[in-house]
Amino acid sequence: MALLIQKFGGTSVGSVERIHAVADLIERTARDGHQLVVVLSAMSGETDRLLRLAREVCDVPDERELDMLLSSGERVTISLMAMTLRERGILAQSFTGRQVGIVTNNSHTKARISRVAADRVKVALSDGVIPIVAGFQGINESSDVTTLGRGGSDLTAVALAAALKADRCVIYTDVDGVYTADPNVVPNARRLSVLSYEEMLELASLGAKVLQARSVEFAARHHVPLEVKSSFIEGQGTLVTQEHADMEKVLVSGVAGDLNQAKLTVVGVPDSPGIAAQVFGAVAAEGLNVDMIIQNISQDALTDISFTVPRAELTQALTIVKKVAAMINAREVEVKEDIAKVSLVGVGMRSHSGIAARMFQALSREGINIMMISTSEIKVSCVVEEKYLELSLRSLHNEFELDKDPTTPQ
Amino acid sequence: MALLIQKFGGTSVGSVERIHAVADLIERTARDGHQLVVVLSAMSGETDRLLRLAREVCDVPDERELDMLLSSGERVTISLMAMTLRERGILAQSFTGRQVGIVTNNSHTKARISRVAADRVKVALSDGVIPIVAGFQGINESSDVTTLGRGGSDLTAVALAAALKADRCVIYTDVDGVYTADPNVVPNARRLSVLSYEEMLELASLGAKVLQARSVEFAARHHVPLEVKSSFIEGQGTLVTQEHADMEKVLVSGVAGDLNQAKLTVVGVPDSPGIAAQVFGAVAAEGLNVDMIIQNISQDALTDISFTVPRAELTQALTIVKKVAAMINAREVEVKEDIAKVSLVGVGMRSHSGIAARMFQALSREGINIMMISTSEIKVSCVVEEKYLELSLRSLHNEFELDKDPTTPQ
Secondary structure, three states: OOOEEEEEEEOOOOOHHHHHHHHHHHHHHHHOOOEEEEEOOOOHHHHHHHHHHHHOOOOOHHHHHHHHHHHHHHHHHHHHHHHHHHHHHOEEEEEEOOOOOOOEEHHHHOOEEEEOOOOOHHHHHHOOOOEEOOOOOOOOOOEEEEOOOOOOHHHHHHHHHHHHHOOOEEEEEEEOOOOOOOOOOOOOEEEOEEEEHHHHHHHHOOOOOOHHHHHHHHHHHOOEEEEEEEOOOOOOOEEEOOOOHHHHHOOOEEEEEOOOOEEEEEEEEEEEOOOOHHHHHHHHHOOOOOOOOOEEOOEEOOOEEEEEEEEHHHHHHHHOOOHHHOOOOEEEEEEHHHHHHHHEEEEHHHOOOHHHHHHHHHHHOOOOOOOEEEEEEEEEEEEHHHHHHHHHHHHHHHHHHOOOOOOOOO | OOOOEEEEEEHHHOHHEEEEEEEHHHHHHHHHHEEEEEEEOOOOOOHHHHHHHHHOOOOOHHHHHHHHHHHHHHHHHHHHHHHHHHHOOOOOOEOOOOOOOOOOOOOOOOEHHHEEOHHHHHHHHOOEEEHHHHEEEOOOOOOEEEEEOOOOHHHHHHHHHHHHHHOOOEEEOOOOOOOOOOOOOOOOOOOOOOEEEEHHHHHHHOOOOOOOOOHHHHHHHOOEEEEEEEEOOOOOOEEEEOOOOOHHOOOEEEEEEEEEEEEEEEEEEEEEEOOHHHHHHHHHOOOOOOOOOOOOOOOEEEEEEEEEEHHHHHHHHHHHHHHHHHHOOOOEEEEEOOOEEEEEOOOOHHHHOOOOHHHHHHHOOOOOOOOOEEEEOEEEEEEHHHHHHEEEEEEEHHHOOOOOOOOOEE
16 A cells, blocks of 8 residues: 555646546545545636636736635635545545645745645545645745745645655646657657656756656655656556666666757957856846856957857847946857757766767767757757757657667567 | 725626726725725625536535635635735735634534634734635634635624624625615615614515625624615615614514415314424424414314415425324314515514504505414514515505605605
């Protein structure tokens, strides 16, 4: 008998039929003899409906009031699910974020969890009752309702799993796991059966929308085994867990593409100490997120500094950088928006060299020019022309034979 | 400067336009220098929508879960109202039933208020913030959400008024007050400017739907002046308050009709002690509500016992009464459903005799036969044929000249 946390997103509980389908799944898990805690999001579309109402009554809704408004959505799904299960003769009881003691800081609409009491959940479990918990919401120290921001229900599930030392936290969603690449781009992409937190984090921050980075970080910090599964079709999902020796046999776990970057180049910068600090100090002071940074080899005492920022922040970044460029007597500032970042991720890279070189060769064979390169322990990223994104992903997927499961003998 | 409680029902906050109209009203009251606490219901239709969802997922929804579900409705209106007011530069803050400390017993879906802490409301008021409070809901001692049943938001408003010793509790609704008769039946019915709690209670229990009896009782017990007003049109409403000398000058305040009764007659009952106790003991044991009781004058040691029950309880009552009738050797049990109860209400009756006689004469002049009569200190009720209901109400309204305001000199 294991203690499981099962989290279902908005599309999984988006209609009466879906609620019954999820109730079936919960019932099966309970009948299998597991203890379980269920975490639910609001019905898909409900949050949008509430936000629309807010925008209809005012231009800039107060954030405390927005949290009060949005927190109504999960009450509907948790109570409907609890009454559905009870009518089937399964003891279940709904609990709000407050009732399970999800205490957060005071940052309305994007609160951070400060502690999870989970007292009532523990009592329910020991009474043989399945707690049906509202995701996404908590209360601050003044007992006001807060919400956890995007992906907040995943976070609730992981935080409860950590507090209860659950054996596994299963995130049910509308896809059946994490893939070696986006299946829309790479048709022979393969579902990964297991993945390390670090790999998942790299993939999450690269735009794989399955799990929010925050939830993965939380799971990693508290060693919560996290599983991503489909609530629509039965079968295996992807387990995200601590890195272990076997994982290193897999050189590359997946490839990911990111179209959300734009490149800025400060051209003709005097190559003297402190210049880079001046540029990035100014950018950081504005709270902008710089991703990759490249400084070209200096020629005749002048150098170029290139870096990428999220496209949404480009205009703001450009204003600052132009100001700094003038101050440091740089020649000009160039902007390139139609770029894509292509990344290889895998814990195996730690112990195997040559991955980056193979990546560059594979891209080169396709005639794809690499504009920027950055590497971390378990990731190599290249910036290429936006039009080469799909080609890059497919050629890398082939190069590293990601369609073949390396853990099963061929 | 007065402290006012303003309560708005579902139709008053049923749309974005209505929310703005109510915000106007709140703004005016605040600008006039009053302190105020606002109590809101869910948007009209929302409770029905949620109940429909509940019925779609299960046949008999668990009551604790039903309360969790329904309590989401007021969160939407209070947060929308608070953000609307804040954007106008008026300090307002939403509070749930829990947050204002409405503590109830554990009777889910029809909980009774056991105490009102109102701490956060008091703090808000002293900070110059207008508290926007969710009506209809509270929490029990286990910190679970409860709801107060029909008319629950009125009760929240009155309970807060009592706890805060407010100067007045204003119930805004879709009618502009309490009338001398149902204006749909009696076209020259007149809005009453003032009424005692006792009169309001008699009128409320007789089917005048403006205020629930529970709220009036609560207001009477705590001496809360209660005003019924329209949130759609400006103007005076009806003040419900403690009886005072002036009120006695008004013989009759209003007439009311009730079609919700059915009459049962146990015919040919042996006229011996304890028989009535046997009949009504059995009926009471089933939790049925008996309203009027008549025992005819005994002839040849046999008597008839007639009484009325709500029509919804007729079948149940008949089963019991037939059983008892057999036991006590009564001849038969007769049922009459097409009856109506017509009542005159007024505190003036306490000091003036002859009201009942005038009532009987007025009905008799119209050729209306009176089947049953009951009287209380401030009420006379007659049961007549259902078809005579409207005629009875109109003739009594004329007889006592209720269209003329007795408090203003003619």
